[in-house]
Amino acid sequence: MKGVGVFAVAILAANVAQACAVPVSGAGWQQLESSRYVVAFRPLTTPSVGQLFALDFALCAKSGALPQRVRVDAQMPAHRHGMNYVPSVQTMAQGVYRAEGLMLHMPGRWQFLFELSADGRTDRVTAPFDLDG
Amino acid sequence: MRLLLVLLVLAVAGEPALGQGGVAFTPAETARILQHGPWPQPWSADASNRVSGAAAAAVFGEVLFFEKRLSSQGEFSCASCHTPDMAWTDGRARSRGHGLADRNAPSLLNVRLNRWYGWDGAGDSLWAQSIRPILDGREMAAQAAHVGDLIRNDQQMSCRYRQAFGAPPSSDDEAVLVDIAKALASFQETLVSGRTPFDEFRDALARDDREGMARYPAAAQRGLQLFVGRGNCSLCHFGPNFTNGEFHDIGIPFFAEPGRVDSGRFDGIRRLQASPFNRLGRYSDDATGASSLATRHVASQHRNWGEFKVPSLRHVALTAPYMHAGTHATLADVVRHYSELDENRLHADGERLLKPLRLTDAEIADLVAFLETLTPHQPPEFTPRVAVETKCQ
8 A cells, every 4th residue: 555655655756856836827828848947929910031039938837947048049940040139038927928029030930949058058948830831 | 425524624624724835734733823913912011211202202213313513523423324214223234433333233124122232232222222332432432411411401402401390301321311311212112014915914813814924925935834843043033023132152253353363142241230221220220129020130151152133033034244244145045044054153052943955946045035025015115204393392
């Protein structure tokens, strides 16, 4: 019986390490996951070619604290270039952020990039985004 | 018979858009064609310019545009390099004022639609860009004090300034310089090009008007198909104004003269960020700061070296020669550049989008035929405002 109890606690501990609740609700959020964090993001407006837009994103840490530094970027892997702008990130609430100053300047396959840094390590998560033109 | 009719309807409903001469555009091509409109674009004022869209300021700006006394020796006006009957350019490879400029004078038609101004984007507003040639030693070679004195001491200039801004010109020379640049911008905002044969075709395509589409020449349709398809031209020459408003390296040599480079956007960003006339500075009339978003976030990157602004292709047939230093005399030369692109000239960290297109002579001719349809049947004629012709009271 003791062995079964230990086994049950081990399963519960493992589940807690893999999941956390991102502090957002509503529709349109896309969720990504790294080894340490879960990220949900959505653009405030539908991106269109050559137009500046903002993007909200939220984080939770699977264990431990939120990252000390967050960075947002976008790139076109097939063309080997990123944006012509560096987004600024402001903290809206605990674990909730807004990135402004993004622009996707040509149609095609882009990739959003989130860099989440803490304790000397950086987690990177990406999400594809097809911009119609 | 009924079955035959049903089959016929189904066949027509599924077929690609068909123009004259049998060019069948796929749904993807059709979508790309449609994003090149509608035209004209709706008006919007420049929040950083308090006289943007103001009639009196546009009149004053028109007077200033043709005023040679703005230059240090009274020899050159804005119209010296932006001539109305040359589509507001000058037909030269590189413009000449007091000296030889490094670059080709861009047309001012539809200039208000830009996000960045100049081939290097060193200006983030039309009024900031209007200051640059006035002060540049190779162009009008003037100083703020010279401009201030002219505006304050000339009765007509002072009168028009008062009508445009509601007060006489101050003793602050730099502030007066900025204001006359804002009036110049207000005038230049009125320079727009009309609808073109391409616009008629694009709108006919949007409403599936086969008869309207059939009026568009077959060669232009084939060229358009290349433009939005294999040529990938529409990726950068995007949208109703045929430009994404940003900067690219397309393998054009960037030596201004032996031993001196024109770094294009790389230096443009540096100049923009150092300028007291940018949208972040005290002369912007936008109290909210909303219109300075691009200026706040623009980033200087190594790949900006040798990048130049993607020009609009509207009325392109009227604005030879082409490229930032006027190195290409004809549209066919431009198309051949992309056809025979030397990838070794591209930066190592440059655009991977560009590959030599290897076009046939017929394809080159078709692309040129398409580009020529981006000019109105009746090229724009400039008519001075009546108020300009009369004395200011």
